[in-house]
Amino acid sequence: MITIKEIAKQLNMSTTTVSNVIHGKTKEVSPATIKIVEDYLKQVDYVPNINARNLAQNESKIIGVALKARADKYENLLMDPFVSELIGGIEESIRNAGYFMMLYISSDIDKIMRQVSTWNVDGLLLFGMLGDDGIRVSQKYKKPIVCIDTYTIEGIKHFVNVGLDDEKGCFDMVNYMIELGHKKIAFLSDNLNGVDYARFSGYKRALKENGLSFSEDMFFKIRPRKEDIDESLDEICERAKDFDAIMCVSDLYAVQVMCALKDKGVNVPEDISIAGFDDTLLGQLHRPALTTVHQSVKEKGVLAATTLLDRIGGKKTPKQISLPTTLVIRDTVKARKKEK
Amino acid sequence: MITIKEIAKQLNMSTTTVSNVIHGKTKEVSPATIKIVEDYLKQVDYVPNINARNLAQNESKIIGVALKARADKYENLLMDPFVSELIGGIEESIRNAGYFMMLYISSDIDKIMRQVSTWNVDGLLLFGMLGDDGIRVSQKYKKPIVCIDTYTIEGIKHFVNVGLDDEKGCFDMVNYMIELGHKKIAFLSDNLNGVDYARFSGYKRALKENGLSFSEDMFFKIRPRKEDIDESLDEICERAKDFDAIMCVSDLYAVQVMCALKDKGVNVPEDISIAGFDDTLLGQLHRPALTTVHQSVKEKGVLAATTLLDRIGGKKTPKQISLPTTLVIRDTVKARKKEK
């Protein structure tokens, strides 16, 4: 690896001159010298040492992407299609802006923050944080932060957040179900925090605004861990007998439930209607094709990254950015049969 | 961010002493001093500046993961479930070893290599490289390299490669199909390079060893790009009428074909048998559930990363490591009906 110093020596000039050429400071260097240096740079294929540059500049050109791991559905967060698509959008934006991405995955926020500090990252993208985590992070870290899909418990936004209109998405879908005549509609999720809670709220509002009541038994809690999932799905199928439809908090759950139902001889949408949320490949490539709420996950990642980049660049951005949802009507939600 | 220098000043000692404590060089420092320094380090929550450390040490603790992007099925490589699962395994191993992962995604090998040089990464994991790319990379980069799923055209392995017994996996599946009475078996893929070629070879060997002949019209070339996929699937469905079964090079294609067939009223496996490869969620959550060749993608990532880490640590490793495949018999390949 050749250094600026070495180049300067070979060319019989100072390192500053070489450095100036590299940084395009044309006013400081004569055209003739620029030519000499540029030719030589190309000849030896000079590549700067980023560690040295960062040290001198006190910046890093790194965007930290911190994912709080939940020991949950997937052994590794990246295996969640939602996460990988999100990261896909983020990575692309960061790379296009000339930055680098460093991924920090851990369930331990303090560990993540130590690593972020150690690399002196220029900005931070947070996913999967709850309210109190966020507060701790913001105390430790003074550079720009953008959260993704973060609802704080008290509804207070401590930082910029890029999210989705989850509440409305779910509201629209449940409304649509009710329009088709469904009365007993269950809501299925593994928890009721953050995003899932917002969707749940949309579900309840749709019931309420249509004069339908909600009771505890209409919440289907799925246990998605490998060791529980089969038993959990059995339970759900059993409970589903009394229902017209199920609003699932994600496509994955919707498809899993549909498979379990089919294996038991229950037909969707003839016997029961099922809706998903997210509009993933899984639902698109199922038959019957899944009726679901579309969100552009990649776009969410892109938006989060560009917002962060804007903030790093000193631009002002809104504190809350919400992407819209759209209904994708396919084949798993149909009009309720009268005779049921 | 507090520095060693500052700590030394506060504690009235030299930076070397502080540095020695940080690195656990207990022989060089008196127990009393160690205690003082350690307490102070904790108190101020000292975090080292990795840029400075790397510069001084000429190492980086970074593993570069270079993905050669193909402008192909997915707009962004990370959206490919295979890739994200692979990265999931890699990331986990790297993190557990105390290293950091930096992702380089580009279709331009030279650009990737410049970035790898600029960060002075300690080792390189390569995915999606063809033979000639690999040769160029190895000329530019002298630190340990491990390839994933790389078949060189001439069969020469220039570096350590972690792969799969693709040929045998496909051979076994096609053999199984033939045992069930299938005679006209198509092979479906988007190309015949690298991994896909190995699978294709297994397919042809199975035909040959069972006395069946192969002709060009038995190769179904799918065009997976968004703008082509529907037309391509229509063609394939049309051509499929003459066949007993299709061996698909991936689960994704298998499921896509099954959906297209179903939409045209063709039943799997009654009218035609379909097999996939990879054993992804997509096949598991389809009905009928996909018969496929299992590989552990995560394990592949883990193995590649640990092999690279071993090499960085100076250990010797085999030059070629192949993971085994297993047949997953589900519902999309059944005995051929006599009357056809």
Add this chain to the structure above:
DNA sequence: AATAATACCTTATGCGCAAAAGGTGTACTG
């Protein structure tokens, strides 16, 4: 008692880069 070894310090140096500060000579201004 002379020498060697050891324990525990500090000072000094350099990694590669960017930039502040400090030249020198030429052209331009009034």
Add this chain to the structure above:
DNA sequence: CAGTACACCTTTTGCGCATAAGGTATTATT
């Protein structure tokens, strides 16, 4: 023609860290 602006250089400094080299006691060895 003094004064000033500017073009084009170089020297020097420091980012934070690791470590080689250099101390000074104190203890062990013969």
